[in-house]
Amino acid sequence: MKIQPFKVYGQKRQVEPALDQKKIVQAALGLLDEDGFDGLTMRSLAKKLGIKAASLYWHVRGKEELLGLLAEEICAPMGVPDRTLPWQKQLEVLGNEYRRVLLAHRDAARILASSGAPSGPNRLRLTEMVLSILLDAGFSPQDAVYAGSLLNEYVTMFVSGETQYENTETKSDRKDSPSEAQNWIKALPPTDYPSVVALADHLMKSDADDRFRFGSEILRNGLETRLATRSGR
Amino acid sequence: MKIQPFKVYGQKRQVEPALDQKKIVQAALGLLDEDGFDGLTMRSLAKKLGIKAASLYWHVRGKEELLGLLAEEICAPMGVPDRTLPWQKQLEVLGNEYRRVLLAHRDAARILASSGAPSGPNRLRLTEMVLSILLDAGFSPQDAVYAGSLLNEYVTMFVSGETQYENTETKSDRKDSPSEAQNWIKALPPTDYPSVVALADHLMKSDADDRFRFGSEILRNGLETRLATRSGR
């Protein structure tokens, strides 16, 4: 039943290994898209590869390293903004691009959030890009670092949130029928929570793209103000 | 070895149950402080309470509900800002207060991030407060909702990040000796990552309070700009 890999007798006489880190990461990415973050386990990954879980540990140190490699792979398709644009526009483009990349794979934002500081080339390039834009814009070194992590964390947090409950999608979701949650909010005591009750409709039907743009704009405007008040003295 | 609870013979003749939801949540909070988020399991919680894990399921639906109750408990000590202050100051105070409350228990931010939308009174009060401040400031319903979740998510995300690697504290941490990570960054190819390398020192020694203030200010300034440009037409 097992198909042997094509053996090449010549310069290299060794059989090419059935497994390598690249194949593992690729399979993990596929499994992530199929079963999500919680479905991605060392054991299920091994099963998908037709091997035993223990074999994985010859190629990766553990699950943490695997998630790091996965984070790198997810960030690979990141494009770069046109550096001749004004810095605000560059940040906007970069933010949109990062979100696009995170939305390309199921639970990708959770992978990025769970893995630590960037150590691979793809994520480092992203960090370099945002810091470079901020320094060129005129931010101080300390402010550039703070702003950079703020922008990065905003996107991962946002996408994390927007995709958190998409597997728990309510099937019977008529577009305009008030959701159960909406009715729940409206049933709250208005004396205690007047604003919450008043905003019930708006709290539920928030468009993700719209909401992302909002936060994105708030951050850029805030940074603009910061730059203006600092460089002016 | 077991100490029987004091029985009252009279109106109520039943023995008071050894367990109730309140005691469970209290014990869970203690366990969280001792062993952190990953150490808080249904089994270890049961052990701490001197019972079997299965018993917990009589009092709570499952772990998800327990985390929700825990989130409520964590938010209980939230104070409210002086409503006569300008809205920017009110938001600042509220943000600081929320961060303070999250830092009061180990991994509290992770609990808040993992539990879903607020459904208990304590977290609802927080939501009501921020929405009320924003509406009073003059934001549109939609903007108030967007800004509210942005502010809330900023704090939880920030505290999540600032506490993420505090259990992995490097023991041999001389204050001014360059950290291992710092040296790692400085060893990167400056041609590929000029800004990252140049900012190595600033990337490592970021003061959490300072950084929180920075992001907090950026958000408030961004909202101010938004309010100014929208109410003017």
Add this chain to the structure above:
DNA sequence: ACCTGAACACCGTTCAAGT
């Protein structure tokens, strides 16, 4: 060098059975 068998020390949850 690379992979497996088998175990270790865990998880959350269910459910018939006990009191």
Add this chain to the structure above:
DNA sequence: ACCTGAACACCGTTCAAGT
């Protein structure tokens, strides 16, 4: 009504052993 015994279906990781 409340709690337990015992199981189910999982986890990540290690390590001696195989090839």
